[in-house]
Amino acid sequence: MIEINQVTKEFEGKTAIQNLNLTIPNGKIIGFLGPNGAGKSTTINMMTGILPIDSGSITLNGLDIEKQPLEAKKIFGLVPDRSDMFLRLKGMEYLNFIADIYEIPAEIRKERIEYFTKQFSIHDALGNYIQSYSHGMRQKIMVTGVLLHDPDIWILDEPLTGLDPKSSHSLKLMMREHADKGNTVFFSSHGLEVVEQLCDEVAIINKGKLIFYGTVEQLQQEYATDQSLENVFLELTNDE
Numbered sequence: 001m002i003e004i005n006q007v008t009k010e011f012e013g014k015t016a017i018q019n020l021n022l023t024i025p026n027g028k029i030i031g032f033l034g035p036n037g038a039g040k041s042t043t044i045n046m047m048t049g050i051l052p053i054d055s056g057s058i059t060l061n062g063l064d065i066e067k068q069p070l071e072a073k074k075i076f077g078l079v080p081d082r083s084d085m086f087l088r089l090k091g092m093e094y095l096n097f098i099a100d101i102y103e104i105p106a107e108i109r110k111e112r113i114e115y116f117t118k119q120f121s122i123h124d125a126l127g128n129y130i131q132s133y134s135h136g137m138r139q140k141i142m143v144t145g146v147l148l149h150d151p152d153i154w155i156l157d158e159p160l161t162g163l164d165p166k167s168s169h170s171l172k173l174m175m176r177e178h179a180d181k182g183n184t185v186f187f188s189s190h191g192l193e194v195v196e197q198l199c200d201e202v203a204i205i206n207k208g209k210l211i212f213y214g215t216v217e218q219l220q221q222e223y224a225t226d227q228s229l230e231n232v233f234l235e236l237t238n239d240e
């Protein structure tokens with residue numbers, strides 16, 4: 001479970017996140033939606049300790065990300081929105097590096113690396129430099145690295161962008177399985193169809209404020225419409 005309590009963030013005097021309160025429960029896939037610049041990445045960066053919080057607090061399974069950063073960082077995996085890191089490492093070197101950080105025993109790491117990289121069809125490329133990978137392959141090796149230590153909480157910033165249909169399908173199945181085991185899966189997306197198809201609940205943010213949290217059905221009921229999520233979203237975030 002992730003609890004965001006009264007969180008505010010400013011950049012150079014401009015409010016990016018305003019009094020955000022959101023509880024992300026266990027056992028569900030939660031989609032995080034909002035137009036460009038709404039504050040999704042800023043929220044995710046504060047949740048994961050990348051950005052300091054100006055006021056308020058965020059806890060992950062009860063651990064405060066600012067007061068207990070080391071303990072909190074052990075229990076989540078973050079797939080960032082950029083996948084161009086560690087380019088000078090070979091795929092296998094990168095995965096071993098991550099496995100070393102999380103002290104994953106040899107047998108388990110071998111099994112997990114094989115499982116994920118075969119699911120994502122990148123097993124044969126592990127001996128090559130990440131620099132030589134396509135965008136989708138980089139995204140897949142990042143996801144593999146993040147899931148390697150089997151974190152309870154998955155936080156994914158636009159995880160499906162650039163994945164081919166088979167890999168996207170595999171990742172969606174993994175997300176569902178992880179949530180069904182009682183864990184937390186939180187992901188940001190611009191893909192409304194994916195959100196509609198995959199998420200149990202959605203949180204919508206606009207200009208740094210939470211404007212909706214609930215199921216897609218509740219959203220449609222609240223706005224008295226049988227319209228697609230796309231139309232409701234456009235209506236909700238229309239600033240005119």
Ligand SMILES: Nc1ncnc2c1ncn2[C@@H]1O[C@H](COP(=O)(O)OP(=O)(O)OP(=O)(O)O)[C@@H](O)[C@H]1O
Nearest residue numbers: 011012015016034035036037038039040041042043
């Ligand atoms: N490091 C920073 N310095 C100054 N302003 C920033 C910084 N990071 C984010 N912002 C501002 O905060 C607001 C929220 O940005 P954020 O990147 O969180 O949006 P987002 O919802 O993730 O957008 P997108 O969908 O385009 O990725 C924007 O107005 C952005 O310009």
